[in-house]
Amino acid sequence: MSDTQGSMDAHRLAVEIRGGSKIFNLGRHNEVKALTDIDLDIGQGEFVTLIGPSGCGKSTLLRLIAALIDTTEGTVLVNGKTADAARLDRDYSMVFQRAGLFEWRNVSRNIELPLELMGWKAADRRQRSAEMLELVKLDEFARHHPAELSGGMQQRVAIARAMSFHPKLLLMDEPFGALDEMTREHMQHELLRIWSETRITVVFVTHSIAEAVFLSTKVVVMSPRPGRIAAVVDNDLGERTEATRDDPAYFANITAVREALRGGH
Amino acid sequence: MTAVKTLVRSWLPPVVAAVVIFGGWEALLAIIRPDGFVLPPPSEIGRAVAQNWDAIVTATGVTGFIIVTGLLAGVVVGAAFALLVTAFRAANETLTPLAVAINAVPIIALAPIFNAWFGILSPRSNQAVVVVLVFFPVFVNTARGLTQVEPSQIELMESYGARKWRIMREVRIPNAMPFFFTALKLATSLAVIAAIVAEYFGGRQDALGNLITNSAGLTRYDDAWAAVLAGSLVGIGLYALAVVVERLVMPWYFTARRSA
Numbered sequence: 164m165s166d167t168q169g170s171m172d173a174h175r176l177a178v179e180i181r182g183g184s185k186i187f188n189l190g191r192h193n194e195v196k197a198l199t200d201i202d203l204d205i206g207q208g209e210f211v212t213l214i215g216p217s218g219c220g221k222s223t224l225l226r227l228i229a230a231l232i233d234t235t236e237g238t239v240l241v242n243g244k245t246a247d248a249a250r251l252d253r254d255y256s257m258v259f260q261r262a263g264l265f266e267w268r269n270v271s272r273n274i275e276l277p278l279e280l281m282g283w284k285a286a287d288r289r290q291r292s293a294e295m296l297e298l299v300k301l302d303e304f305a306r307h308h309p310a311e312l313s314g315g316m317q318q319r320v321a322i323a324r325a326m327s328f329h330p331k332l333l334l335m336d337e338p339f340g341a342l343d344e345m346t347r348e349h350m351q352h353e354l355l356r357i358w359s360e361t362r363i364t365v366v367f368v369t370h371s372i373a374e375a376v377f378l379s380t381k382v383v384v385m386s387p388r389p390g391r392i393a394a395v396v397d398n399d400l401g402e403r404t405e406a407t408r409d410d411p412a413y414f415a416n417i418t419a420v421r422e423a424l425r426g427g428h
Numbered sequence: 429m430t431a432v433k434t435l436v437r438s439w440l441p442p443v444v445a446a447v448v449i450f451g452g453w454e455a456l457l458a459i460i461r462p463d464g465f466v467l468p469p470p471s472e473i474g475r476a477v478a479q480n481w482d483a484i485v486t487a488t489g490v491t492g493f494i495i496v497t498g499l500l501a502g503v504v505v506g507a508a509f510a511l512l513v514t515a516f517r518a519a520n521e522t523l524t525p526l527a528v529a530i531n532a533v534p535i536i537a538l539a540p541i542f543n544a545w546f547g548i549l550s551p552r553s554n555q556a557v558v559v560v561l562v563f564f565p566v567f568v569n570t571a572r573g574l575t576q577v578e579p580s581q582i583e584l585m586e587s588y589g590a591r592k593w594r595i596m597r598e599v600r601i602p603n604a605m606p607f608f609f610t611a612l613k614l615a616t617s618l619a620v621i622a623a624i625v626a627e628y629f630g631g632r633q634d635a636l637g638n639l640i641t642n643s644a645g646l647t648r649y650d651d652a653w654a655a656v657l658a659g660s661l662v663g664i665g666l667y668a669l670a671v672v673v674e675r676l677v678m679p680w681y682f683t684a685r686r687s688a
Binding site: 226229231250251253255256257259260261263265266267268269276277280281308310311334 | 578580581583584585586587588589590594598599602605678680681683
């Protein structure tokens with residue numbers, strides 16, 4: 164799924180944050196320092212997880228990258244552009260904890276939504292939507308309505324929707340947080356398969372240590388009050404299989420992340 | 429065979445209920461025999477309908493016109509207010525208090541004043557009562573549906589670079605549909621009540637409201653009940669129409685409910 168645009172971007176960082184901070188309600192009595200002194204580089208094709216306790220600002224950091232909220236100080240670059248320019252260029256796509264599918268659209272038309280906003284022709288949309296349904300293995304459910312699908316299936320549709328226009332960057336905010344353990348592990352494998360097939364860059368927010376270590380090439384450990392990056396744990400476990408979950412190196416990195424989380428307090 | 433079965437299953441309960449209620453009503457009056465003007469039995473109301481058929485048809489047409497036009501105008505104004513209030517902060521700060529203030533006025537009490545404004549025989553004064561009464565529930569419910577949207581759906585649209593009106597069209601308006609139709613169904617019966625009560629104070633002499641007051645004034649209660657029956661049928665018809673339109677406009681809502 165690489166194109167010429169993609170290879171041109173290969174030399175630039177996917178995400179580059181320098182001195183990023185976010186203060187909500189600045190200057191008011193309910194002022195909150197959500198993030199402070201954030202420096203973060205994410206290379207093309209990396210799978211980075213952001214982990215930390217509630218209130219550490221990991222979701223806020225994801226929204227700064229998405230330009231859904233503005234930084235109070237510092238710069239956020241996405242593919243070498245300002246985050247807002249990247250948003251308007253549709254460089255990235257988001258997946259939320261709640262699948263957020265539109266009840267009034269069937270599965271196929273949910274996946275087509277971003278393509279409609281980009282002005283694609285109907286026939287092209289239909290074809291891309293079919294490809295995406297194949298990617299997330301839900302081909303038979305194109306005409307179903309979201310309410311007829313299980314939570315895990317809905318989240319797969321949300322991933323298909325996010326991937327539909329082949330964005331360079333996927334921003335995921337606790338996407339499997341509402342799923343049961345079995346479905347969650349299955350979805351982790353599916354996501355890694357999609358990641359290795361597409362080589363898309365992923366930034367993934369979670370509060371599960373095991374999930375962070377299983378999925379990512381780099382774990383960014385955050386600590387609260389004010390939210391900041393406490394440590395970055397490199398997590399090179401090679402290709403993930405079921406056996407990875409029993410690998411001593413996997414457990415060693417889980418311990419490393421846990422200690423980094425404790426150290427942050 | 430199964431189609432017939434489902435048809436029977438959906439029609440049988442209301443038909444049985446109607447037979448039991450009207451049969452019981454008729455039987456009870458036959459047994460206890462109160463003075464006729466307290467409550468006429470269904471058979472006498474039926475006879476009154478037959479005897480006054482032409483007058484009732486005319487009155488239903490006159491009042492029905494006021495109900496339908498007033499209902500449509502009230503719904504359009506209510507929905508338009510809701511859109512404006514959701515889209516523009518300035519509109520929210522000016523129109524919402526205005527709407528609340530209008531709703532706080534005892535609207536039926538305005539009927540004689542509207543008569544002075546629009547002329548006592550003009551349909552405008554009665555239409556105005558219907559519009560004002562229908563407007564508020566449509567406004568409040570639709571505005572709630574437009575604003576009570578899952579926040580991540582708005583963030584999703586923003587992440588795709590969608591602007592305010594696109595978000596309105598793709599997210600807020602579809603989300604408001606169930607709220608709007610709830611209000612519309614409520615508004616159908618409000619419109620009937622508003623039109624008939626407004627006619628007690630003025631309007632054409634051949635309308636349902638006047639038929640009811642005139643008949644009651646002459647102690648012809650069976651005739652009054654026949655006119656009430658006609659008004660009820662208009663209300664039931666409009667309600668059924670709203671249900672049909674609701675099904676046509678948002679079939680997704682009902683598939684979702686069936687499987688959930």
